[in-house]
Amino acid sequence: TQLLEQSPQFLSIQEGENLTVYCNSSSVFSSLQWYRQEPGEGPVLLVTVVTGGEVKKLKRLTFQFGDARKDSSLHITAAQPGDTGLYLCAGANDYKLSFGAGTTVTVRA
Amino acid sequence: KAGVTQTPRYLIKTRGQQVTLSCSPISGHRSVSWYQQTPGQGLQFLFEYFSETQRNKGNFPGRFSGRQFSNSRSEMNVSTLELGDSALYLCASSYGQGLTNEKLFFGSGTQLSVL
Numbered sequence: 001t002q003l004l005e006q007s008p009q010f011l012s013i014q015e016g017e018n019l020t021v022y023c024n025s026s027s028v029f030s031s032l033q034w035y036r037q038e039p040g041e042g043p044v045l046l047v048t049v050v051t052g053g054e055v056k057k058l059k060r061l062t063f064q065f066g067d068a069r070k071d072s073s074l075h076i077t078a079a080q081p082g083d084t085g086l087y088l089c090a091g092a093n094d095y096k097l098s099f100g101a102g103t104t105v106t107v108r109a
Numbered sequence: 110k111a112g113v114t115q116t117p118r119y120l121i122k123t124r125g126q127q128v129t130l131s132c133s134p135i136s137g138h139r140s141v142s143w144y145q146q147t148p149g150q151g152l153q154f155l156f157e158y159f160s161e162t163q164r165n166k167g168n169f170p171g172r173f174s175g176r177q178f179s180n181s182r183s184e185m186n187v188s189t190l191e192l193g194d195s196a197l198y199l200c201a202s203s204y205g206q207g208l209t210n211e212k213l214f215f216g217s218g219t220q221l222s223v224l
Contacts, residue, residue: 030209042113042199042215043152050209088152092208095140096165099152 003027004089004100012106013079021074021087021103029091029098032065032072037086037102046074048092079107111135113202113216121222127188130219132200134181138214140205141183143175146197146218155198158183159205187221195223 005024013019023032031050035043047056049065049072056063060083062075076083084107090097114133122128134141142157142165154167158177175185181202187194197218203211 030207033208033213041217042201044215045212048210048212090152094165094207095157095159095205096142096154096167097144097152097208097213098154099144101151 003098004091006087006089006100006103008103009101010104010106012108015080015107015109016078019076019079019105021089021105023072023074023089023100025070025091027091027098028069029093031092032069033090033092033097034063034072034074035088035090037088038084043086043088076105079105081107081109083107113200113214115198115200115216115219117219118217119220119222121224122190123224124190124192126190127186128190128221129184129186130198130200130221132183132185132202132216134183134200134202135214138202138204139181140203141177141181142201142203142213143183143185144199144201145169146199147195152199155185190223192223194221196221 033048034046037043047063052067052069054065060077064073086102088102089100116131140159143155146152157165161177172188177183199218201213201215
C-alpha cells in the first residue's frame with residue numbers, strides 16, 4: 001500500500017499547455033519532496049516543502065503544500081518538451097523517503 | 110564535485126545466485142541509502158547507513174543486506190536471487206542530518222535482471 005497517492009498516472013500534453021500533478025498522503029511527513037526522473041537515470045530533487053500552506057516557485061514550476069501537510073501539487077506553466085519525465089513526490093521522515101508511484105509526463109512538440 | 114557512483118551499471122544473473130552492488134557517495138556525505146525501483150511497486154526504501162551503522166530498514170526479506178565502510182562507500186548484497194528481484198537499484202547519499210532540510214542525491218542505478 002502506497003502512503004502517497006499520485007494522480008494522474010499518465011499525462012500527455014502539447015507544448016505550451018499547463019499541467020498539474022497531485023500528491024495525497026495518508027500520513028504527515030516532516031517534509032515533502034518532488035523529484036524528476038529521466039529514463040536510465042536516478043531521480044533529481046526539484047524542491048522540498050516543509051511548512052503547511054507553503055508555495056515555492058522554480059521558474060515555470062509551482063509547488064504547493066497543503067495546510068494539513070498531507071497533500072501537495074506541482075503545476076507547470078507553458079510546458080516544454082524538456083519537462084518530459086517521471087515526476088515523483090516523496091514524504092521524508094528522519095532518514096528515509098516514501099515515494100508515490102509517479103506521474104509520467106510527456107510534452108509533445 | 111563528483112556525483113554518486115554506482116557499479117556495475119547492468120547485471121544479469123540467474124535464479125539462486127547472489128549479487129553485490131557498489132555505491133560511492135558524494136565526497137563528504139556520510140549517509141548512504143538504497144532503494145529498489147520496479148514498474149509495479151515504484152521506489153521502495155531498502156536501508157540507510159550512517160557512519161557504518163544501519164539506522165533504518167525497509168520491509169524487505171533478510172536476503173537483502175548491506176554494509177558501509179569507513180570511507181562511506183556502501184555495498185548491498187542480495188542472496189538467493191528470485192525473478193522478482195529484477196529491478197533498478199538506486200543508491201543515494203546525503204550528509205546524514207535528516208531529510209527535512211537536506212538534499213538527497215541519487216546515482217544512476219544498477220539495473221539487475223534475474224533470469
